[in-house]
Amino acid sequence: MDKVLIVPQENIGKNFVPPEYLPKGKDEYYLRNRQSVPPKSGWRNLRSDEVEKLVKNDNTSDNWDEILVTDQFEPNQIKNTRFFGLVRIGTLRNVMLQHHDLRVPAGITNSLIISSDIGDDCAIHNVHYLAHYIIGERCILFNIQEMHTTDHAKFGNGIIKDGEPESVRTWIDLMNETGCRRVLPYDGMITADAYLWAKYIDDKPLQENLKKITQKCTHNQRGFYGTTGNHCVIKNSLILKDVKISSYCYIKGANKLKNLTINSSEEEPTQIGEGVELVNGIIGYGCHIFYGCKAVKFILGNNSSLKYGARLINSFLGDNSTISCCEVLNNLIFPAHEQHHNNSFLIASVVMGQSNMAAGATIGSNHNSRANDNEIQAGRGFWPGLCTSVKHSCRFASFTLLSKADYPAELDIPLPFSLLNNNVSKDQLEVMPAYWWLYNMFALARNSWKFQNRDKRIHKDQNIEFDPFAPDTVEEIFTARTLMEIWTAKAYLTKRGESIKGKNDDELSVIGRNLLSGNEKDINDLEVLGENMENTRRKVVILKPYKSYHAYSDILHYYAVKNLMSYLNTAQNVTLKSMNKKMKDERHKEWSNLGGQLILKQDVDNLRKDIGSGKLKTWKEIHNRYDELWMKYKTDKQKHAYATLCELYGTENISASDWTKAIEKTVRIQKFVSDQVYTSRKKDYDNPFKMTTFRNKDEMTAALGTVDENSFIIQVRQETEEFIKLSEEIKKRL
Numbered sequence: 001m002d003k004v005l006i007v008p009q010e011n012i013g014k015n016f017v018p019p020e021y022l023p024k025g026k027d028e029y030y031l032r033n034r035q036s037v038p039p040k041s042g043w044r045n046l047r048s049d050e051v052e053k054l055v056k057n058d059n060t061s062d063n064w065d066e067i068l069v070t071d072q073f074e075p076n077q078i079k080n081t082r083f084f085g086l087v088r089i090g091t092l093r094n095v096m097l098q099h100h101d102l103r104v105p106a107g108i109t110n111s112l113i114i115s116s117d118i119g120d121d122c123a124i125h126n127v128h129y130l131a132h133y134i135i136g137e138r139c140i141l142f143n144i145q146e147m148h149t150t151d152h153a154k155f156g157n158g159i160i161k162d163g164e165p166e167s168v169r170t171w172i173d174l175m176n177e178t179g180c181r182r183v184l185p186y187d188g189m190i191t192a193d194a195y196l197w198a199k200y201i202d203d204k205p206l207q208e209n210l211k212k213i214t215q216k217c218t219h220n221q222r223g224f225y226g227t228t229g230n231h232c233v234i235k236n237s238l239i240l241k242d243v244k245i246s247s248y249c250y251i252k253g254a255n256k257l258k259n260l261t262i263n264s265s266e267e268e269p270t271q272i273g274e275g276v277e278l279v280n281g282i283i284g285y286g287c288h289i290f291y292g293c294k295a296v297k298f299i300l301g302n303n304s305s306l307k308y309g310a311r312l313i314n315s316f317l318g319d320n321s322t323i324s325c326c327e328v329l330n331n332l333i334f335p336a337h338e339q340h341h342n343n344s345f346l347i348a349s350v351v352m353g354q355s356n357m358a359a360g361a362t363i364g365s366n367h368n369s370r371a372n373d374n375e376i377q378a379g380r381g382f383w384p385g386l387c388t389s390v391k392h393s394c395r396f397a398s399f400t401l402l403s404k405a406d407y408p409a410e411l412d413i414p415l416p417f418s419l420l421n422n423n424v425s426k427d428q429l430e431v432m433p434a435y436w437w438l439y440n441m442f443a444l445a446r447n448s449w450k451f452q453n454r455d456k457r458i459h460k461d462q463n464i465e466f467d468p469f470a471p472d473t474v475e476e477i478f479t480a481r482t483l484m485e486i487w488t489a490k491a492y493l494t495k496r497g498e499s500i501k502g503k504n505d506d507e508l509s510v511i512g513r514n515l516l517s518g519n520e521k522d523i524n525d526l527e528v529l530g531e532n533m534e535n536t537r538r539k540v541v542i543l544k545p546y547k548s549y550h551a552y553s554d555i556l557h558y559y560a561v562k563n564l565m566s567y568l569n570t571a572q573n574v575t576l577k578s579m580n581k582k583m584k585d586e587r588h589k590e591w592s593n594l595g596g597q598l599i600l601k602q603d604v605d606n607l608r609k610d611i612g613s614g615k616l617k618t619w620k621e622i623h624n625r626y627d628e629l630w631m632k633y634k635t636d637k638q639k640h641a642y643a644t645l646c647e648l649y650g651t652e653n654i655s656a657s658d659w660t661k662a663i664e665k666t667v668r669i670q671k672f673v674s675d676q677v678y679t680s681r682k683k684d685y686d687n688p689f690k691m692t693t694f695r696n697k698d699e700m701t702a703a704l705g706t707v708d709e710n711s712f713i714i715q716v717r718q719e720t721e722e723f724i725k726l727s728e729e730i731k732k733r734l
Contacts, residue, residue: 012062013085013115016132017151017223021162029086031223036088036117036134043068043088050075059083070120077107085115090122090137097123097140099233099250104140114148119230136230136247143236149226153242156261156282157218158184170259170280172297173314174198174332175350177372184214185282185299187244187261188619190462191318191334191595192626194299195350196608198332205612213611217619229264246270246285254278263287267458268302284319285459301335302457309342318353318596319462320455326357334380335464335596336451348392349376352593354451354466360387379416379476380593381447381468397480398473399436399444410535414483416476417444417468417555423541429534432543433480434551436468441676444468446712461623463630464596469559471591471640472598477552478589478647484528484549485512487542491526516549554669556644561666562723563641568730576734579642580653587643588636599629600636659734663727674720682707 017028046054051064053075061067061083072091095106104123111124114131118124124141131148135141152161160169171182174194181198183189197210226240229247234240237254249264251257253274261282264270268286272278275292283289284302295312301319306312310323317323318335325342334353339346344357347364357363361384364376374392381399384390389406397416405422407429413420419435436444451466465472486505489512493500500508515523523546530540542548564583568574574582590601599607607625610616616625642654649658684690685707694700707713 010062013131016115021151021222023221028223031221032117032132032134032225035225035227039070039090039120041071043070045069046075054078061087074107077105079107079109081108081111081113083113087113087115088117090118091120093121095121097121097138099140102140102142102233102235104142116225133226133228135228136232138231139228140233140235142234144234144240145238147226147234147240147243149224149242151222153224153226154218154259155187155224155226155242155244156259156280157186157214159186159215159218159220161220161222163222170297172299172316173330174316175330175348176375177330177348184211185280185297186214186217186619187263187282188217188461188623189282189299189316190623191301191316191332192462192597193595193619193622194316194332195334195593195595196604198350200608203608203612206608209611209614213617213619213622231266232264263302263459265458268456286456301462302459303455319457319464320451334593335462336454336466348372348374349378351376351378351382352380352398353464353596354380354447354468355382357384358386358388361385362389364390364392380472381417397476399468401435401440408536412533414476414533415480415530416473428539428541429530429536430541430543431530431533433484433545433548434555435548437551437555438544438547440680441673442678442681442712445673445677445716449712449715462595462597463626463633465598465633469555469562470598471588471637472593474556474559474640474644475589475591477555481549481552482509483530484542484545484552485509485516487528487530488512488515488523488526488545488549491528492523495526516546520546553648554672556648557662557665558669558673560641560645560648561662563638564645565663565726565730567638568733569726574734576654576656576659579734583639583642584653585639585643587647588640594626597626597630598633598637599626603629656734660731663731667724667727670720670723674716677716678707678713681710681713 015028022028046064046067046069050073057076057079059078059081066086067083068088070091072093073089074092074094077092077094093106096103097106104125106121106123108124111127112129116130116132117134119135119137119139121137122135122139127141127144127147129146129148133147133149152164154161158170160166171179172185173179173182175181175198181201183194183197200206226243228245229249231247232245232249234251236252239256241258243257244261246262246264248266248269249262250269250271254272254276256277258279260278262270263283263285265285270283270285270287273290276289277294278289279296281295281298281300283300284304286303287300288305290307292309293306295306297314298312299316301317301321303319304317304321307324309325311327312323313329315328315331315333317333318337320335321333321337322340324340326339326344329347331346332350334351336354337351339357341359343359344361345363346357349364355378363384376390376392376394378396379398382396384402386404388402388404391410394411396413399417400413401419403419403421407422413431415431415433417434417436419432421430423430448467486508489508490500492511492515528542528545530542533540568579588600592599592601592604594604611622616622645654645662646652651658691700694703
């Protein structure tokens with residue numbers, strides 16, 4: 001048990017930094033003086049009449065000579081306050097400050113101030129303990145129990161200070177409960193950094209240098225003060241310890257904030273509300289944390305929210321995300337994640353963004369393991385449905401939708417845009433590839449628009465690919481098509497009583513491709529079985545293989561032509577010949593999703609090499625490399641689109657006839673997209689049970705509107721018209 005010690009009163013506000021950690025010739029205030037901006041007129045001592053007024057107003061100080069003020073100082077604004085150590089007070093006038101409905105006079109009342117700097121026209125009332133803080137201009141500190149900084153404060157950064165042992169360093173255990181993928185947090189860390197660090201744990205030079213880079217990115221001297229920026233409001237809160245707070249931050253009713261950096265600005269203010277307890281974390285710009293949330297050892301990306309009792313532990317929640325009510329442990333979550341339900345649970349996973357967790361979803365149960373050493377990896381667009389249970393270890397391709405079920409074993413689903421169903425009555429796993437494209441086009445098309453529309457970030461440090469049709473999903477489709485060809489061939493040969501022994505995958509792929517490219521009737525009665533997708537002996541049945549295969553083909557066409565049309569629409573004086581020359585390249589099959597940014601695997605390998613060799617020495621240099629790769633990504637994507645189109649037409653160069661056919665087919669696909677967006681949404685309006693809560697059709701229309709009034713459907717129709725018009729212009733131009 002810790003003891004309560006008696007120390008000399010003269011030590012209050014003095015000897016903040018132990019003498020052994022002070023540089024030669026420096027006093028305990030040298031870092032404080034570096035942090036604090038002095039007034040233009042400089043500091044001055046109190047006049048005797050000012051001291052007299054302060055004493056008359058029931059103020060005390062252990063040494064009035066250590067109370068420094070500016071030329072504009074109204075002592076009557078300070079009442080019933082005790083001062084210890086060097087306290088510097090900026091301009092103080094007889095004015096009122098207002099924030100929302102709270103109005104308080106500038107000044108200091110009923111407080112204890114220890115060795116702190118207070119900015120111009122601040123209002124500090126009923127702050128029972130304020131020590132070693134630098135308060136910005138026009139801040140309101142109202143009804144606070146404890147707000148102080150230690151000499152070894154790290155403000156959420158994973159560093160150690162002078163003289164500290166390695167054991168006190170704060171790590172975040174991402175993706176795995178054992179801590180084998182742990183990373184060191186720092187102010188400015190993005191999901192790309194965290195994934196690079198956590199994923200490539202076998203790259204020892206990378207791991208060693210990332211630790212060194214992080215240690216060097218923040219000063220390791222002891223003696224930095226806690227800070228609040230300008231125009232901050234902190235009210236009705238209990239404990240703030242070792243917290244760095246940026247300007248325009250609003251904190252109300254917080255229980256405990258400890259070892260944090262809270263980023264905020266006038267354009268992107270961060271707010272922290274009632275009952276919140278946050279320890280060991282970095283909070284991004286424009287974040288909102290309210291109503292009893294608990295977060296420990298965490299990073300919150302820009303424009304993200306925790307609400308309604310959410311628990312976030314040992315996790316990184318990426319930009320533009322919201323978690324409400326539920327429990328999230330040991331996760332790395334890329335941008336645009338939604339999880340709103342009290343009974344959902346996510347543990348030991350990397351979820352690659354644009355994801356949604358439904359109520360009752362339990363992702364990451366350890367019930368099939370003897371130890372907490374497993375993980376889940378979910379590609380973009382992961383959506384486990386209501387009351388879904390998934391166990392470690394699993395891997396899901398992009399835009400996998402799981403229907404309500406308790407999935408009994410490990411899963412490895414390589415088919416993107418799929419729907420999974422655990423059919424208990426037949427004791428089989430059913431997978432419908434390309435389900436989103438075939439039956440849920442409204443949600444699929446709306447995803448890209450929705451995520452971009454919700455991106456309110458000013459600080460866009462993390463680059464994000466929002467389009468569901470991108471090199472990562474396209475390469476998954478190529479893989480999925482090959483697997484479906486092989487599985488279809490096996491089903492066909494088995495039904496005919498022919499042996500598949502002696503036939504390699506290439507031979508089977510040709511057979512399956514011919515079947516899937518032929519008449520649908522020829523394979524309708526085949527039971528196509530997936531392989532190596534579930535760790536059981538039961539069947540994995542591929543539903544609607546013919547429709548799914550052709551849907552995949554349409555997606556490839558759609559992706560390829562739309563990206564090439566984007567190139568042609570912006571480039572000057574382009575001919576088909578010059579496009580062939582400019583775009584021709586091998587089809588790069590391996591892409592990495594680095595926190596939401598898609599990067600060629602070879603570029604990621606070069607990045608790792610340059611970090612491991614010491615060529616890139618700071619996080620700023622690493623982020624600059626991300627930005628350089630993002631600048632070239634558009635061209636990389638267009639070249640990949642060109643290679644995709646060449647693959648579809650079995651050629652190395654696109655001919656005029658191929659290009660005409662490709663555009664005409666893509667126009668038909670765009671019309672299909674527009675029609676399916678309407679049809680898939682119309683189902684909701686046509687559902688007869690939708691009427692059950694309404695008196696009549698008029699009431700339903702007044703409440704919900706009509707499908708034809710849906711703003712997104714109108715938008716897609718307009719985009720389709722524009723696409724058709726542009727395609728005609730490009731055909732004429734080439």
